[in-house]
Amino acid sequence: MRLALLTDLHANREAVEACLAHAARQHVDQYAFTGDFVGYGADPAWVVRTVMVHVARGAIAVQGNHDYAVTHPPTSRMHAEAREVIAWTGGQLDAEQLAFLAALPLTHKQGNAYFVHASAHAPQLWEYVADVAAAERSIRAAGSRIVFSGHVHVPALYRRADDGRMGRQVPRAGEAIALQPQHQYLVLPGAVGQPRDQNNAACYAIFDDGARELQYFRVPYDHGAAARKVIAAGLPIVFAMRLVEGI
Template identity: 55%
Template sequence: MKLALLADLHANREAVEAVLEHAQSQGAQRYAFLGDYVGYGADPAWVVERVRELVERGTAIAVIGNHDRAVVLGSAPQMHADARTVIDWTRKRLDADQLAFLDGLPVSVSDGPRLFVHANAWAPEDWGYITARADAVRSLQATAARVTFCGHTHDPCLYYLATTGKTGDFSPVSGVPILLSAQRQWLVIPGSAGQPRDGNPAACYALYDTDEGAITYFRVPYDHEAAGAKIRAAQLPQRLAQRLDDGQ
């Protein structure tokens, strides 16, 4: 089975459409959505509805992210000003069913040897970031899953923890499969589909071949100028549109 992994979609319709089309062209049979469907972008209702459609069809699983939780509960003073503005704007554009869908999403999903979570495995609802190898090891040591898939950091990366205690990480190259050795635990961060932050504006996602035990990361160009124009037209913080152009 080929499983497409999408994280941090952030209401970016253009990016999500491009990624789903690319995943289909690569033979994706199922989808795992790793949270943050809303926030920053101008198409929250479309993105939430697309994810909900695939989940209800039985071809996808989805977990909740911190931005999704914030939309359900309402923005909080400690949030970054731009995020708070977009959360408040987003709440007015989702209907009751869409909000209920987000509210009903689990914080994590276990599927045999695989764990799906937005932020980390050690305290999923505290939304702590995995930004270094030590964070990845902490997450891997908190679960028995052989492969953990998570988002939240927006940058694509791959970490491992061997049975000997050896640790390591990879900076994946788009389109190049990496075999996930059975002698190691792995933590897969596919990067952000809707708001990459590694200096490359192309959307990120990964494809996991469960039969081969291999993960392939992809970068998918999309019309980020159109997505940014929608942000500007909605009079959301202009910096959010520039970030799509810069990949930052």
């Protein structure tokens, strides 16, 4: 089975459309969406509706912190600009879409794979898995051979060897990475809707469990159009600049 891994869509229709079209050309069998379908971008209703359609067809989806925020009272844990977008987003979604986001699970396990937006170690705390120590905590907590996450907006791959040693690599786009059955892995595909590694091309990955191979992809899209929509909606201009600059 070939599984497309998309995370941090962030209401960016142009990026989501580009990644889904690219994935369709790779002949994937299933999709997994690991959270943050809303926030930052100007097309939350379209993105949530698209994820809902895929879930109805058998896709996996888990809740991200922005999905949680739009269905709960605001907290100071989010910075002011993000809270502003969340408040605006709530008015863009209908009751069915809000109910969908509220009902999403924090985690999902399928066979030897574990899906979570942030860390499997206390998922509700939204910990950033940004180093090997955080990755090891998540891998240990998940208790699975492979963990698929998001939240950090930067593609990376962590490995916990059978002797307990941890490693990290920054994958090259398009490279087929062979995964060893005796090791455990944590996969961060990077963000579809708001990459932050100084590359504005959208990110996603495909896991082939038969071949035990993982591929990361960068998909160019019309980030200028997405940025202009953010400005036209009256949202903070910083989120338009991030789309253009990839930061």
